[in-house]
Amino acid sequence: MSIRQMIRFPGRSGLGLVALGIPVVMFVFLGFTAPNFATVQNYANVNAQIAALLLVALGQMIVAVSGGIDLSVGSVLSLTSAIIVSVDPALAVPAALMAGLCVGLVNGIGVTVFAVHPLIMTLASMTFLQGLALLILPVPGGDVPDYLEALVRFTFLGLPAAFYWCVLAVVATWVLTSRTRFGLRIFAVGANDLNAARNGVNVTMQRITCYVLCSFGGVLAGLFLSARVASAEPTMGVQYGLESVTAIALGGVLLAGGIGSVPGVIAGTVALGLMTNGMNLIGVSPFIRAAATGLLLLSAVSLQPRKTIGA
Amino acid sequence: MSKDTEQAVSGPEKASPGRTLVEFAGISKRFGSTAALTEVSLRGGHGSVHAVTGENGAGKSTLMNLLAGVHRPDGGTLRLRGDAVTLGSPQDARRHGISTIFQELTLLPNLTVAENMFLGREPLRFGLIDRRAMRRAAQAALDRLDSRISPDTYCADLSVGEQQMVEIAKGIAAEAEIFILDEPTAALNAPEVEKLARLIAQLRAQGKLIFYISHRLDEIFRFCDVVSVLKDGKHVATHPTQELDHERLVALMVGREIGTLYPERRPQPTKRQPRLVVEALAPSAFGCAVSFRLSVGEILGLAGLEGQGQRAIIRALAGIEPPSAGTVSKAGRKSGDVEHLPASIVATARAGVGFIPEDRKIEGLYLPLSIRQNVALGMLRDQSIWQRARISGNAIEQLLAKMRVVSAGSGQAVGALSGGNQQKVMIGRWLASGVDVLLIEEPTRGVDVGAKAEIYGLLREFADAGGAVLITSSELTEVLGLCDRILAVRGGALVAEFTGTEATEEQVMHAALTGGIEQEAVA
Numbered sequence: 001m002s003i004r005q006m007i008r009f010p011g012r013s014g015l016g017l018v019a020l021g022i023p024v025v026m027f028v029f030l031g032f033t034a035p036n037f038a039t040v041q042n043y044a045n046v047n048a049q050i051a052a053l054l055l056v057a058l059g060q061m062i063v064a065v066s067g068g069i070d071l072s073v074g075s076v077l078s079l080t081s082a083i084i085v086s087v088d089p090a091l092a093v094p095a096a097l098m099a100g101l102c103v104g105l106v107n108g109i110g111v112t113v114f115a116v117h118p119l120i121m122t123l124a125s126m127t128f129l130q131g132l133a134l135l136i137l138p139v140p141g142g143d144v145p146d147y148l149e150a151l152v153r154f155t156f157l158g159l160p161a162a163f164y165w166c167v168l169a170v171v172a173t174w175v176l177t178s179r180t181r182f183g184l185r186i187f188a189v190g191a192n193d194l195n196a197a198r199n200g201v202n203v204t205m206q207r208i209t210c211y212v213l214c215s216f217g218g219v220l221a222g223l224f225l226s227a228r229v230a231s232a233e234p235t236m237g238v239q240y241g242l243e244s245v246t247a248i249a250l251g252g253v254l255l256a257g258g259i260g261s262v263p264g265v266i267a268g269t270v271a272l273g274l275m276t277n278g279m280n281l282i283g284v285s286p287f288i289r290a291a292a293t294g295l296l297l298l299s300a301v302s303l304q305p306r307k308t309i310g311a
Numbered sequence: 312m313s314k315d316t317e318q319a320v321s322g323p324e325k326a327s328p329g330r331t332l333v334e335f336a337g338i339s340k341r342f343g344s345t346a347a348l349t350e351v352s353l354r355g356g357h358g359s360v361h362a363v364t365g366e367n368g369a370g371k372s373t374l375m376n377l378l379a380g381v382h383r384p385d386g387g388t389l390r391l392r393g394d395a396v397t398l399g400s401p402q403d404a405r406r407h408g409i410s411t412i413f414q415e416l417t418l419l420p421n422l423t424v425a426e427n428m429f430l431g432r433e434p435l436r437f438g439l440i441d442r443r444a445m446r447r448a449a450q451a452a453l454d455r456l457d458s459r460i461s462p463d464t465y466c467a468d469l470s471v472g473e474q475q476m477v478e479i480a481k482g483i484a485a486e487a488e489i490f491i492l493d494e495p496t497a498a499l500n501a502p503e504v505e506k507l508a509r510l511i512a513q514l515r516a517q518g519k520l521i522f523y524i525s526h527r528l529d530e531i532f533r534f535c536d537v538v539s540v541l542k543d544g545k546h547v548a549t550h551p552t553q554e555l556d557h558e559r560l561v562a563l564m565v566g567r568e569i570g571t572l573y574p575e576r577r578p579q580p581t582k583r584q585p586r587l588v589v590e591a592l593a594p595s596a597f598g599c600a601v602s603f604r605l606s607v608g609e610i611l612g613l614a615g616l617e618g619q620g621q622r623a624i625i626r627a628l629a630g631i632e633p634p635s636a637g638t639v640s641k642a643g644r645k646s647g648d649v650e651h652l653p654a655s656i657v658a659t660a661r662a663g664v665g666f667i668p669e670d671r672k673i674e675g676l677y678l679p680l681s682i683r684q685n686v687a688l689g690m691l692r693d694q695s696i697w698q699r700a701r702i703s704g705n706a707i708e709q710l711l712a713k714m715r716v717v718s719a720g721s722g723q724a725v726g727a728l729s730g731g732n733q734q735k736v737m738i739g740r741w742l743a744s745g746v747d748v749l750l751i752e753e754p755t756r757g758v759d760v761g762a763k764a765e766i767y768g769l770l771r772e773f774a775d776a777g778g779a780v781l782i783t784s785s786e787l788t789e790v791l792g793l794c795d796r797i798l799a800v801r802g803g804a805l806v807a808e809f810t811g812t813e814a815t816e817e818q819v820m821h822a823a824l825t826g827g828i829e830q831e832a833v834a
Contacts (some may be wrong), residue, residue: 011420011465180440187428188419194416200402200431260423 014252050273059217067257073131077237080222085142104212190257380404425449472503592637594623597803612794620803660720665741678726689744731762
């Protein structure tokens with residue numbers, strides 16, 4: 001495949017010069033302008049900062065490729081944080097996973113069986129779950145189980161735990177989306193659900209599974225983040241719903257469905273992470289950072305090809 | 312076998328060459344209160360191309376959907392290779408060796424050819440997709456069709472004809488013995504049709520049974536060995552195509568002779584009153600400027616090979632693709648009342664010129680809206696958007712009844728109607744709006760024979776009542792049968808003019824091909 005073709009139609013990966021170029025440009029730019037950017041310590045920081053977003057964004061990508069969107073995933077992150085300090089430490093992880101499963105099932109069934117628009121469905125569950133998290137844990141605090149803290153604190157071969165979390169999530173999602181039946185079929189469903197069904201794909205099951213996996217991404221991010229700060233916070237995930245959408249849009253995932261890739265999600269997440277990191281280093285107010293994320297989401301989505309797949 | 316041979320003399324069973332592969336025995340199917348199929352019995356054998364034809368709504372699609380596993384019959388038995396089977400789903404049908412190529416192709420644009428061919432039954436190795444095996448099997452299937460399409464191409468990059476080829480290869484890869492082709496040429500251009508013809512011949516040579524659903528008579532005679540005709544859900548007859556000709560087949564389909572397909576033309580007055588005067592109109596896609604008049608009471612046809620500029624001319628006139636030069640003026644009902652038409656679709660519609668596009672589903676109708684709403688749009692033509700809409704429900708109902716639109720009621724979504732009824736709704740919208748000129752691209756594309764006759768009748772009635780109609784059509788018989796005057800188009804220029812009643816197919820074709828040696832003065 002020639003470079004020309006790659007730019008015109010990069011398969012169904014959505015990878016183009018823009019998606020891959022933004023993080024590279026940012027990296028070079030920050031290397032020259034931001035103080036203390038090019039240090040090992042800062043790289044580790046960036047890695048830790050984007051790990052949670054990456055976990056959420058990978059799940060968001062699966063939903064987006066199937067033609068949906070999950071705004072509730074940030075609230076799942078918050079709920080996870082609230083749950084793990086409120087139950088018996090031995091049950092923390094299973095309880096959080098169970099909650100994630102329930103949320104995913106409800107979102108998925110709402111979108112498929114009851115044909116609620118994904119935006120409305122997950123906006124509703126986002127609001128509901130945020131309330132639930134605050135009910136369970138009205139004030140930040142609590143004791144995160146020690147084994148969870150150990151899982152995010154270790155270093156191995158000189159690399160921090162966050163790195164391994166990322167690698168595992170990336171490899172698992174890549175195998176799932178590129179090498180399994182499930183993965184191929186979500187692309188089919190996202191492109192045209194009717195035709196996917198005509199070819200023997202169970203569209204309903206496929207979609208529900210996508211939402212469940214996305215919720216699991218939120219749960220993992222919640223576990224990781226709570227363990228890292230060694231404390232729970234019921235509003236920890238507030239910005240993750242939109243940030244994950246921004247990250248995948250930057251990474252060339254078509255929000256209309258059918259196009260997207262794991263490398264793209266990495267690129268988008270890194271780009272967003274670098275922006276945050278750079279603003280921190282330069283000393284920009286966090287409020288401006290929030291405003292910038294909004295603008296970035298708008299421009300990332302606007303830059304996407306409006307025409308559907310193949311154009 | 313001897314019993315079969317006996318029946319062969321007169322019975323419909325005779326027609327299938329080769330061993331029987333599929334047998335419909337007394338199949339019935341109802342949808343709600345309507346009987347879609349009533350005790351249909353027919354069979355198809357190995358190595359034959361079996362046309363299933365009839366008007367829209369005759370039940371041919373329903374019959375094939377039963378075989379494709381989309382619907383289940385309410386009565387009767389479906390036998391495959393002699394055994395009674397129940398096909399519960401499309402997958403079930405596929406497992407029984409039945410491959411359906413729907414009119415709307417089912418390939419996914421973001422999947423490769425190989426992925427598309429194996430979607431739903433991807434080969435696995437250690438729980439993961441075995442891409443190499445999938446690719447190899449896809450290549451083998453494509454090779455058997457002598458196709459040069461690469462299994463790694465994304466289907467978004469394929470033409471419609473190539474996609475159809477992939478659909479057929481998909482059936483080959485699934486070891487299908489029975490192929491159902493539903494109106495396969497609807498979206499193909501001429502070279503692609505040639506290719507399809509070769510593909511069908513290949514499948515037949517490999518001993519496959521092909522059910523060919525179509526109401527295009529030429530194709531039935533060209534491609535098919537046997538033709539079964541359905542009418543109103545009943546099996547009318549099955550004959551080898553050699554024993555039939557166009558007229559007899561049409562007579563079987565509609566129960567009337569082809570002569571009555573076109574309404575009678577009244578002799579045109581020698582001094583014609585012009586309605587549209589087109590002067591030096593140059594469609595931007597073609598360099599040539601064309602000048603002609605469209606007169607009151609006439610149906611004028613633009614004929615020629617496809618892509619020669621008929622479409623560009625009519626679209627420039629309608630204001631959809633504004634021309635690079637030229638003027639169009641329209642004479643009102645009162646003499647001397649002449650209006651210059653600016654090149655914009657809004658202006659032409661305001662001035663009482665209705666345009667009916669070739670692809671009514673995309674450019675014309677609002678498919679999810681009701682028939683009533685689609686027609687009512689026409690009534691809003693010259694109303695200000697701030698006014699309360701004045702829509703007369705009675706007028707719409709009368710119009711629909713007059714046009715004989717067959718539907719479950721005027722509240723039904725237009726998308727659920729047959730092609731012929733959709734076209735009537737399209738025409739109805741402009742009639743409701745009171746236009747006096749209609750510009751129509753391919754007036755009967757995707758319309759069955761019965762509805763065709765009714766649409767021709769409507770257009771003639773419109774012209775007789777003082778309207779004027781300009782059509783483009785790739786069906787020469789239609790132009791010859793319907794139009795009062797015919798303009799042959801070649802390379803964007805008008806090369807010849809004919810009188811509808813006198814022109815012959817040869818003359819018009821000759822002009823369209825060579826530029827018209829026997830050219831008469833172009834008006």
